[in-house]
Amino acid sequence: MRLYSGTTEQFQLDTTMNRIADKLKIAFFSYFGYNPGNSEVHSWQNSLRALSSLFEYSKLNDHGIILEYQLPMSSKRLDCLVCGRDTESRDNAVIIELKQWEKSSESDGDNEVQTWVGGRLRDILHPSVQVGQYKAYLRDYHSAFYDEVDPVMLNACAYLHNYPLARDDAVFATKFNEVMEKNPMFTKDDVVKLKDFLVKNLNSGEGIEVLRRIEKSSYRPSKQLMEHVAGMIHGNPEYTLLDEQLVVYDKVLSSAREGFSNGKKTVIIVKGGPGTGKSVIAINLMADLSSMKYNTHYATGSRAFTSTLREILGKRTTSQLRFFNDYVRAEEANVVDVLIADEAHRLWHKDMSRFTPKKYRSDTPIIDHMIRGPPRFWCSSSMTGRS
Secondary structure, eight states: OEEEEEEHHHHHHHHHOOHHHHHHHHHHHHHSSOOOOHHHHHHHHHHHHHHHHHHHHHOOOOOOOEEEEEETTTOOEEEEEEEEEOOOOOOOEEEEEEEEOOOOOEEESSSEEEEEETTTEEEOOOOOHHHHHHHHHHHBBBBBTTTTOOOOOOEHHHHHHTOOOOOTGGGOOOOGGGHHHHEEEEETTHHHHHHHHHHHHTTTTTTHHHHHHHSSSOOOOOHHHHHHHHHHHHEEEEEETTTHHHHHHHHHHHHHHHHHHOOOOOOEEEEETSSOOOOHHHHHHHHHHHTOOOEEEEEESOHHHHHHHHHHHHHGTTTTTEEEEGGGGGSSSOOEEEETTTTTOOSSOOOTTTTGGGGGSSSHHHHHHHSSSSSSEEEEEEETTTT
16 A cells, blocks of 8 residues: 555656655545545645655656655555666665654664654654664565565665754664665765765666566565574474474365365364373464465464564564454455464454544454455464353
8 A cells, every 4th residue: 555656757746746756645535534634634735745845856767755654564664765776777765754853862772762743742653674684574575675686785874854963863873874875875965975876876767667566566475484484483492393283284274275275264172171282283383384485474463472573583473463453454455375363362343443534444354354454374272261
C-alpha cells in the first residue's frame, strides 16, 4: 500500500500547486476509512515542500517516487522512496526519512535520542537507525531488492530539514557514527551534501521503470532471512524434540509437504496441556520449513510471548513472528506458505483493533481469515479440551 506514486516531476507540480497534502489525505481516507490527524497533514505540507525543493535543486526530474509506502505485513510507512538509475545504469532506490525536528537531547538508550513528540519529550529512534531498519526490512522481504540476478540497489538517508547543524548535538554522538556511515543523516545546512548523495545513486534517471519493477515485485522473505531464522533455532538444546513431540512434528511436516504437492490447504490442531512442548514443536517447524525455503509465519495472540520470541530470534524475524489479527488485513491470498498459530485457544471471534482499515472490518471470525487468506497450510496448537 502507498498513498502516492508517480514521477518526481508530477510530485513537484503537485507540491507547487499546494495539492500534495490533499491527495495524500484522500488516499489515506480511501484506504483506512478515516481521516489522518491534523498533525500528520501538517507534517506532509511542511516536509514534502522541503523535499520538492530538494528535488528541484538536485534536478531529479526523470525519477519515480512513492510516498507513505507501507511495509509488507506492518503498520510502518516509509516517508519517501525515490527511484532511478545510477551512473552504471543499475536500478537504484533511496529511502528518505523526513523529520521536522529542530533539536534533541541525549538518551541512555543505544539507539535513541530524546526529542519533543506528541506533546512531550520522548525517547525516539535516531533517524539513521530508523531508516536503516526500513532498508534492512525491504532487503529481507521485498523480492525486488534481493533478486540474486539483478537486485534493485537500495540506499537510505534521513533529512532533518528544520534542524540546524551543531556537531556537539546529541544526534551526532559518537555512538551513532557507524549507523550514520551506513545511512547518512542530513540537516537543513547539508542540502548540497544531500544533493550529492542522491545524484550519486540516481543521476541517470529513468525512474518510472524502476518504480514499476518495485511495485510489481512480490513480498516474500529472502533466502538469507529464512536461513537466519533456521540458524537461530537449530542446535539450541532448548528446542530439542522428545518422544511424542517428534511424532507430532513428523506428522505436521509430512502433511505440509503433501499440501504443497497437491495444492490443497490443510489444517492441523495440536492439543496438549501446559508444559507438553507445543511451542517447542511450533518453533522447530518454523526453523525447518524456513530452511526448506517455505515462507513460514508464527502467530500468537500474546504480545508478551511474541516480543520474547523476537528477542530470542533477533530483530530480522519481526515479520515472521506475527499476531492473529494481522491476517485480517492481508491483501493477497497464499502469500504465506505455512501459518503456525501458537495458543490458538486465545483466538478471539473478530478483530477488535480500532486501527484496522474500514474496508477490512467484518463479522468474519479471525480464524476464517487466517485459514482462507494468506496461508497455503495452517497449523495450530491449543490447550487440551479447547480448539
